[in-house]
Amino acid sequence: MLKHTLAAVAATLSMAGAAFAQADFPFALDWKFEGPAAPYFAAIDNGHFEEAGLAVEISAGQGSLDAIPKVATGAFPVGFADINSLIKFLDQNPGAPVTAAMMIYDKPPFAIVGRKSLGVEMPKDLEGKVLGAPPPDGAWAQFPAFATANDLDVDAITVEPVGFPTREPMLAEGNVDAVTGFSFSSYLNLVRLGVPEDDISTILMADHGVALYGNAIIVNTNFAADNPALITGFLEAVAAGWKDAIADPASAIESLVERNPAADADLEQRRLELSIEANVATEYAMENGMGGIEADRMEKALEQLAETYEFQNEPDASLYFTDAYLPDASARMLK
Secondary structure, eight states: OHHHHHHHHHTTHHHHHHHHHHSEEEEEOSSOSOGGGHHHHHHHHTTHHHHTTOEEEEEOOSOHHHHHHHHHTTSOSEEEEEHHHHHHHHHHSTTOSEEEEEESOSSOOEEEEEEGGGTOSSGGGGTTSEEEEOTTOHHHHTHHHHHHHTTOOGGGSEEEEOOHHHHHHHHHTTSSSEEEEEHHHHHHHHHHTTOOGGGEEEEEGGGTTOOOOOEEEEEEHHHHHHOHHHHHHHHHHHHHHHHHHHHOHHHHHHHHHHHOTTSOHHHHHHHHHHHIIIIISOHHHHHHOTBOOOHHHHHHHHHHHTTTOOOSSOOOHHHHBOOTTOOOGGGSOOO
16 A cells, blocks of 8 residues: 555655745654654754755654655655664665655664662663563564673563553562663653652663664655755754754753643653763764764664564665765764
8 A cells, every 4th residue: 555655646756845845844753742852843943944944844743654654655855763664664665765864863762671679780680580561662672682682591581561551650560670662761751650760770772782773864765866955954954953952951842842832841851861861962973973874883783673574675774874965074063
């Protein structure tokens, strides 16, 4: 069905590109208006998109599998999505006009979140323990690669399938010793349940042998080819928005709350700060500017992805990411 949809809209993409260039420039998020989305609203309020000649309109999403087709079909010229989901999408839909153009989460938020009081601080501590994992969870999907990288005896780990709503409550109550989840989300959920912060251990998979990248700005390749300057301007404005958010998270959250008045400003600022610390302002990004990737790491990431996903076609990193539209590194520095 999706392949038919892609074919049906292909002929209209160049017309859509012209319309986007002249009017609002829609941007599809993968999720709700929460803390990590604040830098994009800061980029609007601080005039960065306007300087690039863009009137950006941001739409909330329902996950990467919602954002990717929106961009692939040309409904949106740009979006924000998990690159691992994009890789699988392109493997299943060869030739779809979508690729990643700027890495935002240099380290993905896939994590094991445990409690020190229950004996979980390092990967090996999981042996002999109970791990709560929602079957559809993105972090759980990466667990085999994490286990291989850390030489874990998986037979010594009891995996308890749990639901998303019960995951952190079960850990807070001590019914499981650790859970799989997104680092900033599970951490904050536990804090809200009354678990002391100094009792929470966040084992980020990216810090323990998992080479996968995380969420990236994705572009419709037909639109980008016709409008390269607009895409580069958009990416430069995104970098500026993140730089602003890193320098002044509270101000960025004000921009978010304007669009989502029901948001808990303190909670979302903490969520933003956690994502900056663990996922965005990494050593690589701070030294090289945000947005790029390392070829050797991407090749290793594809090998690890193949541990949990059977590719229908030969993996090709050039299909999943391009640096052709990235602005100069000086325009992507975060400090």
